[in-house]
Amino acid sequence: MSVIQWIARFFLAKSLRFVILATAVAILSFTLVSFSPIDPIRAYVGTDMLTISSEQRELISKRWGLDQPALTRLFLWFKQIASGNLGHSMIFDEPVSKVIAKRFTTSLMLMALAWTLSGVLGFIFGSLAGIYKDSFLDRIIRWYAYTLASTPAFWIGLILLTTFSVSMDLFPICCARPPGIGPDEVTIWNHLHHLLLPAATLSVIGVANITLHTREKMIDSMQSDYALYAHAIGDNTFGIGIFHGLRNAVLPAITLQFATLGELFGGSVLAEQVFSYPGLGQATVLAGTRGDVPLLMGIVLFSCFFVYCGNTLADLIYTWIDPRMRKEVG
Amino acid sequence: MEKTLSFRKLWCFSSNKLEFWHNQRPKTLILSVLCGLLIFLLFTTALLMDDSGLSTQLTLRKLPPSLQYPFGTDWLGRDMLTRTTKGLCLSLQVGLTAASVSAIAALILGLLSAGPSRNMDRLITGLVDVCMSMPHLVLLILISFVMGGGTKGVIVAVAASHWPRLTRIIRAEVLQLKSASYVRLSAKLGKSPLWIARHHMAPHMIPQFFVGTLLLFPHAILHAAGLSFLGFGLSPHTPAIGILLSESMRHLSTGYWWLAVMPGLTLVVTVKLFDILGGGIRILLTPKSSQL
Numbered sequence: 353m354s355v356i357q358w359i360a361r362f363f364l365a366k367s368l369r370f371v372i373l374a375t376a377v378a379i380l381s382f383t384l385v386s387f388s389p390i391d392p393i394r395a396y397v398g399t400d401m402l403t404i405s406s407e408q409r410e411l412i413s414k415r416w417g418l419d420q421p422a423l424t425r426l427f428l429w430f431k432q433i434a435s436g437n438l439g440h441s442m443i444f445d446e447p448v449s450k451v452i453a454k455r456f457t458t459s460l461m462l463m464a465l466a467w468t469l470s471g472v473l474g475f476i477f478g479s480l481a482g483i484y485k486d487s488f489l490d491r492i493i494r495w496y497a498y499t500l501a502s503t504p505a506f507w508i509g510l511i512l513l514t515t516f517s518v519s520m521d522l523f524p525i526c527c528a529r530p531p532g533i534g535p536d537e538v539t540i541w542n543h544l545h546h547l548l549l550p551a552a553t554l555s556v557i558g559v560a561n562i563t564l565h566t567r568e569k570m571i572d573s574m575q576s577d578y579a580l581y582a583h584a585i586g587d588n589t590f591g592i593g594i595f596h597g598l599r600n601a602v603l604p605a606i607t608l609q610f611a612t613l614g615e616l617f618g619g620s621v622l623a624e625q626v627f628s629y630p631g632l633g634q635a636t637v638l639a640g641t642r643g644d645v646p647l648l649m650g651i652v653l654f655s656c657f658f659v660y661c662g663n664t665l666a667d668l669i670y671t672w673i674d675p676r677m678r679k680e681v682g
Numbered sequence: 683m684e685k686t687l688s689f690r691k692l693w694c695f696s697s698n699k700l701e702f703w704h705n706q707r708p709k710t711l712i713l714s715v716l717c718g719l720l721i722f723l724l725f726t727t728a729l730l731m732d733d734s735g736l737s738t739q740l741t742l743r744k745l746p747p748s749l750q751y752p753f754g755t756d757w758l759g760r761d762m763l764t765r766t767t768k769g770l771c772l773s774l775q776v777g778l779t780a781a782s783v784s785a786i787a788a789l790i791l792g793l794l795s796a797g798p799s800r801n802m803d804r805l806i807t808g809l810v811d812v813c814m815s816m817p818h819l820v821l822l823i824l825i826s827f828v829m830g831g832g833t834k835g836v837i838v839a840v841a842a843s844h845w846p847r848l849t850r851i852i853r854a855e856v857l858q859l860k861s862a863s864y865v866r867l868s869a870k871l872g873k874s875p876l877w878i879a880r881h882h883m884a885p886h887m888i889p890q891f892f893v894g895t896l897l898l899f900p901h902a903i904l905h906a907a908g909l910s911f912l913g914f915g916l917s918p919h920t921p922a923i924g925i926l927l928s929e930s931m932r933h934l935s936t937g938y939w940w941l942a943v944m945p946g947l948t949l950v951v952t953v954k955l956f957d958i959l960g961g962g963i964r965i966l967l968t969p970k971s972s973q974l
Contacts, residue, residue: 376812381824388828502953504904506911507946510927514939525935618819625912626931637912640823652824656816 366664370657375430377656381649382429386422390643393418438653439646443638448650451635456654459631462547463620466554471609473555474562479601481563482570483593493563500560505619509553509626516549523549526628550623557619558612565608569601607670613662617655706965714962717955724952728771736760736768736921747940754940757933762926766945769921770952773910776833776922777903780840784902785895788845792852796860807853810846818843822905826914836915840902848894855890859883889967896960900953907949923949 393412413419417428432439438448481493517525524546573579574589574597582592621633628634632651639647739759747754753762795806813821822839829835859865865882869875909915910924923945930941 373812373815376808377815380812384824384828389830390828498957499950499954502900502904502957503950504907504911504946506908507927507942507950510931510934510942510946514934514942518935518937518939614817617817621817621819621823622908622911636820636823640827641913643827648824648827652816652820655820659815659817 362668366667370660373660374653374656378430378433378649378653379426381652382426385645385649386425392416392643392645433653438650441639441647441650442644443642443647444635444644448646451647452632452650452654455630455632455635458629459620459624459633461543462550462624462629462631463554463616465547465551466558466620467609467613467616469551470555470558471562471605474559474609475566475602475605477559478563478566478605479570479593479598482567482574482601483589483597485567485571485574490567494567497560497563500557503557504622505553505557506622506626508556509550509623512549512553512556513626527630546627546629550620550627550629553623553626554616554619558616561612561615562605562608566601566605569604570597573597573600603670603674606673607666610662610666610669614655614659617658710962710965714959714966717959717962720955721952721959724767725771725774728767731764731767733764736764744938747944753944754938756929756941757938762941762944765921765926766923766948769923769926769945770948772920773907773923773949774903774952776837777840777906778899780837780906781844781895781898781902783837783841784844785848785891785898787841788848788852788894789891791845792849793856795849795853796856803853806849810849813843813846818905819908822909823912823914826909831915832917833915833920836906836909839909839914840906844898844902844905848898851894852887852891855887856883859886893960893964893967896956896963899956899960903949903953903956 393409393416410419417425420428436449438452440446441448441451444451477493477497481490484490513525517523527546570593574593576596579592579596582596583589587595617633620631621636623629624631624633625637632654635647636651636655638644639651737760739755741759743755743759744757745751745755751761751763753766755761756765791806791809795803797803821843825842826835826839829838859882862882865878868878868882873881907922907924907927910922911928912924913928926945927942930938930945933941
């Protein structure tokens, strides 16, 4: 089997699986929302509820198809999704797909920066802790990772905000760009300036997982026979770690980093709330608190797609980087 | 490295005092008991504390932490220590209730999934996959939105989203036990399934389940706090820890750092206590590590 054939088959199988999964997720969330005690018309109209007549209510209900049975609504919804229409967001007054696309590009920079930072730092910390197991350094790194695992992301955000934005005045307090500047005039430095603190918030938390995982893998290879042999022929501990341990630890680390995109997404929801960063996370919270069902459903499906992409990439990279697996494929 | 390790062991065994501290068991036990005591202390303090700190005293507004007010006071002159303790207690109750419900659901589903019915297994593993396919926080937001918010919404959301991982663990454990040679031998010897479940399975499953539940607590508490921070659920009149923190956001830019730092720090310490307790009990109960 040629490589191209293999890749084609891989993606076909993965896409098929995603369609099944997304259908299941859609059915589940549809069922949940249809059993909700929230009246969609009341959520839409808001405080003006008393001023509209019952005929007007019926008109809205008819226009939205609320008078039809749940199963018909589900099929109609599926038909719309299949043709690419996710609905119309009430709070942003725009098509849901447009809102998600716009918000996601804003979030993407934040998530990409945080993801890279936490991956690189976590791998370095984990490797050092694993190479020098039980040393003072290892103890500090382990303590840091375990403590950070029980720290809420939003609190870290608040601490960074008070320290660096309020006390030191180094970074802006909110938003994605300075006030009074249009989206076209923003420079990359402006962006980075606003991105850095939220990204740091996500990284400080995200480091923990990958550090502990890499440490385990590093300890495994430091206790292997080939490490013992290298020790016997006179290599020092650091050299063994770099030349024998690192390659073994990097693969699971990459896989893990791709598989934790869901946590990254969740973290970005909290971080964006703290820094009022206008990304997809903030849109999720707004959709939830203000009852924008189409947007919420769109985000549920999109986040599901995002996580699935992460897992698929992890699978693909696993086969691509590992020479043993590559031989099997090629 | 192997050699140095064994030397150290020998050396330790030669001296009684060192042996005590290199033996993990008493240390873990003492640490776990201490954590349990501190958590108990927190609950009793919150119960015994009078509400005088919650009343508005405008003359005492925005005081930084001092000896009299260790956590400072807020913009209405309320004592932050009282608010934090009460709020933390509320958040813990929400988290613990939800995690317990979730653990019981996980036990039932895990056992059903490992049971004789293949279709049941497919259904439950499918449900686990679906629940784990979206970011946890998005699922939490979806469920608490569907429940219409409120304390009930937060509890249901946390309870309904924490079972998948434990279900997977329990299912895997039961399947592994079912194919273990001693279980099969016992069946060949004519023992009834109930006898096997009671004498061969339960001793493995009970500690596993107990530890799994304990380790759910930190996650559940953090997620409950996160949801209330985002504005889902609990009303501003009941000072849950998430509400305190989201309120503090409005006052941070004017320099009242203690409103965010102190309650958050207490939350971190408490969650960490639960984490140490869970980890310690796991070490003590798991046969592989209990005698080290």
